[in-house]
Amino acid sequence: MVSVGETALELRRVAKRYADIVAVDYIDLDVKYGEILGLLGPNGSGKSTTLKMILGLIKPDSGSVNVLGIKAGDDPVAVKRQVGYVPESPRLYEFLTGLEYLDFVGDIYGLDASEKKARIEEYLEAMELEGREGDMISSYSQGMKQKIALISAFLHKPKLLLLDEPLSGLDPRSARIVKDFLRKLTAQGVTTIMSTHILEIAQAMSDRIAIMYEGRLLALGTMKELSQKARLPESDLEDIFLKLTGTEDVREVVEALLK
Numbered sequence: 001m002v003s004v005g006e007t008a009l010e011l012r013r014v015a016k017r018y019a020d021i022v023a024v025d026y027i028d029l030d031v032k033y034g035e036i037l038g039l040l041g042p043n044g045s046g047k048s049t050t051l052k053m054i055l056g057l058i059k060p061d062s063g064s065v066n067v068l069g070i071k072a073g074d075d076p077v078a079v080k081r082q083v084g085y086v087p088e089s090p091r092l093y094e095f096l097t098g099l100e101y102l103d104f105v106g107d108i109y110g111l112d113a114s115e116k117k118a119r120i121e122e123y124l125e126a127m128e129l130e131g132r133e134g135d136m137i138s139s140y141s142q143g144m145k146q147k148i149a150l151i152s153a154f155l156h157k158p159k160l161l162l163l164d165e166p167l168s169g170l171d172p173r174s175a176r177i178v179k180d181f182l183r184k185l186t187a188q189g190v191t192t193i194m195s196t197h198i199l200e201i202a203q204a205m206s207d208r209i210a211i212m213y214e215g216r217l218l219a220l221g222t223m224k225e226l227s228q229k230a231r232l233p234e235s236d237l238e239d240i241f242l243k244l245t246g247t248e249d250v251r252e253v254v255e256a257l258l259k
């Protein structure tokens with residue numbers, strides 16, 4: 001059982017650099033069970049690197065990562081068992097069919113055969129992929145591949161979901177299906193950290209929003225808290241984002257182009 005309200009994830013002074021590039025610059029972050037955290041930030045601001053360090057794919061240069069009560073490095077398999085991850089460009093085994101791939105993923109997680117079959121059927125139906133599960137992944141559209149990647153992250157019923165732009169490539173209807181699905185999981189206490197460039201999605205779905213900029217965590221809070229910090233009461237997330245990241249001039253450029 002997970003306990004809503006308790007800390008699911010704790011990052012302390014986590015940093016990562018690549019030669020002279022600072023990818024993540026000493027960030028602190030606490031996320032509670034059942035929370036959806038939206039991770040926003042310009043390209044190259046460190047979102048994907050942060051997600052990879054939480055999962056344990058990349059080792060931080062310094063600082064500590066505690067995931068679901070497990071200190072990173074102590075038991076990487078136990079962490080991966082309880083975490084679902086969708087990378088920004090998922091690589092699937094294209095020569096397998098969707099069904100074969102999901103079956104394979106279910107086996108990796110050691111799911112019981114009948115449970116695996118039932119979950120795969122349920123999720124294929126939910127994602128409206130029924131009828132295409134027997135086709136090779138190489139023949140799928142980008143959105144269909146993304147849906148398979150999402151199902152493979154949900155399959156073992158993880159307690160923590162790390163989703164790197166989960167709605168990319170999805171049409172509005174499919175995005176809606178995934179959003180509803182995430183809400184259902186959240187109601188069951190699943191914690192989600194989701195990076196996105198779609199500000200409306202971050203705004204509509206997240207309990208709190210973290211804005212990264214040049215590896216730093218520039219702001220973290222509810223929409224209300226962020227508006228207060230940006231001194232932009234009742235403004236939407238785009239205004240806040242542009243103000244906090246100091247890139248308001250983007251708007252001037254866009255407006256000039258639209259004239």
Ligand SMILES: Nc1ncnc2c1ncn2[C@@H]1O[C@H](COP(=O)(O)OP(=O)(O)OP(=O)(O)O)[C@@H](O)[C@H]1O
Binds near residue numbers: 018022046049
């Ligand atoms: N394997 C790597 N080798 C060298 N530099 C890297 C590597 N991975 C990331 N970086 C650098 O670290 C910084 C942060 O990258 P990251 O992928 O975390 O950004 P991001 O916020 O996910 O960006 P995007 O919105 O484009 O996905 C960038 O400057 C990037 O070039």
Ligand SMILES: [Mg+2]
Binds near residue numbers: 048049088
């Ligand atoms: Mg990224």
